[in-house]
Amino acid sequence: MERLDQIFVTLKAWAVGQVPEPFQVIASIVLSIAPIMLVFPGIFALTTVAERKLLGRIQNRLGPNRVGPFGFLQWAADGLKTITKEDIVPRNADKVVHFLAPVVLLVSALLAYSVIPFGRNMYAIEIDAGILFFFAVGAGTELAVFMAGWSSRNKYALLGAMRAIAQMISYEMPLLLAALAVVMATGSLNPNEIVAAQEGGRGWGEIVPNWFVFTPWGFAGCILFLIAAAAESNRSPFDLPEAESEIIAGYFVEYSGMKFATFFLAEYLGLFVISSLCVVLFLGGWHAPFPFFWCAWVPSWAWFIGKLACIVLLYIWMRGTLPRLRIDQLMNFAWKFMLPMALINLVVVAVWTYTRPWNYFGAELVRWLLCVGLLLAPYLLLGRNLLRNRKWGPRTYRYAS
Amino acid sequence: MDAPFLIAAAMTLLSAIAAISLRNVVHCALCLSVALLGLAALYLQLGAQFVGLTQIVVNVGAVAIVIVFAILLTRSSEESGEPRFNKGAIWAGLICAAVFASLVIAINSSHVSVKFSAPVSPLTVERIGHELMGRYVLPLEAMGLLLTAALIGAVIIAMKEPGGKGGAQ
């Protein structure tokens, strides 16, 4: 099954070979980019329908089920509707910035896909500092949000943009620190090397994969990363800046038609790319979980898509379960709980890596107990104290002067 | 003087000029981000991946956002209505040209202007880490101390004054 695994790589090599000599570089670049730009918006389309149907089932109702078989052509209907809507720009809006905001957002979201390995030898670019490139490009997202909120000249849009940026920069810290734990453990910023470090398994018959999520620091790091990623892409329960019932869709409010569709697309693409990064960092990338023979029949990109689908389903599940967080609850959670836990996670990674050479009898159990204890104790204490210290009192205001 | 360098340099210079001469403050802030992005492109062309990408993360992702927050919170977005060039513009231009000339002469006659060949071993993040923790550990710790002091100072300034107006959440 090597052929099926590498089918896309061989197809691309064949196609590039067909192109005459001087254009081969351009052809190679285009053929690396085009699949990403075709596949992920396609996944976006399916996810919008799947999300509506899954949320419906969670809420004891059917989702859309009229357009196409079981409603799975709903994305086409939605797409047609958004494209044919009138594009309204407010009269006082800053036209250039208003136009550029969705463009910048989409570009930042798409650029991040280039460093992620989707299968064996399936990455667009191998950058030595790939993870850093990923987060650098994510910084463009925040700027685009500000541009969207500002250029609409609408006080609700501005307020929504401010909240959104505050939320995004607050949650960037735990995100980076959780990713940093993995970088510390592997010693490299290159996603391919991180995936390679999670190869194989341990235990009897290699039944437990070597993925980082099955270590104490990896588990905590994965949970921190997933929560911070939900906050980064403004996903429920952190969708205060853009919820319709809160601030009339916040910084999206003056956008209609195709620009709104671009925002929506960029938000979901951002979600997919950060979930892909979570798969790469913690869930073993494109590796199969078990070394059983049948696992080798499933190609590596199929494992990747499967893991990505699991994470997206987890996000949909969280959206259907949890109520929205208020902005002050959100910020408190980021700074008072997640940041200390992320820092403690770094310490635990260090302890874990430092104690790896121990090989006396029972060393493994001691390592595990030590690391789990170092993580659980602050989690319980911090959680308990933060819950207890909620002070209810008359609200005080301070105005910016 | 190849094409990527020219493009990056043009982007940096033009957006820097735009950042100081546009009327709308928000446009200026955005052009500043573009200028910093151009700088990052120049770093990346020199092969310094870590510095270039960190430049984007820190400058565009954090510094530009802070500038933007300052504009948002102080509503200084209305155009000032003052004339673009005040009376002393000519003298200011002359002094700027003189400073630029002296900087160019200083750089050209120092040893960094000699064209370097590519470094022998590629500049990976691991090497930077080793250097930071080995040879340059003292400046690193000093900068950490400085940043901590700045953070604590900012928190103290923004904290509610005892007995004064109540603080925000």
Place this chain on the structure above:
Amino acid sequence: MNIPGKGIVTGMAQTAKNFIGSYVSKERMTTVQYPEERVPAQEAARNFPFLVFDEDPEAGLRCVACKICEKECPPQCIYIVMKRDENAKPSKQPETFDIDVSVCMSCQICVEVCPFEAIKMDTEFEYGEFDRFGGLLLGKDRLAKSNQYYHKIHPTEAAEVDARLDEERQAKAAAEKAKAAKLAALAQKSKDADKIVANGKAEKK
């Protein structure tokens, strides 16, 4: 024990139960996919009026065109013209009975005031039309529905109405019989009186 995060986990377990239950149990998926499926109307449901006939849609129509419902209808959506036979004498049947269903507000006053149990409330609501003005004007042909239909949609009410009508009929029959008996007794008494008068006259002569 107050473990932080316990609420989230219980919540997610509950939604998972909802999700899986929506495929297997009816109580967790109560969607009725209209128009393929319909919720059966309750017995007391009412939408717009209809006319009841007993056997024949023309001759068995209970309505006698008394026009009480036309007078009492608040939005005045009923229009009745009584049928007149060859000598322009009113016969007890409506020639035209129009209800404008787009005006009718389903107040049921026409049902309450009808002395002949001729007009009752129907449960049909799917009257969508393209013609805004004439399409929703229902005539006698569309309004007349059989008593069996009435029994089908409002069983207890129809049974009550039938019982009442039977009682009335029996009371009328009994009253007729009593009147006939009284008349017969009176006739007999007058016959006897005549006989006595005749006897008395004969005696005097």
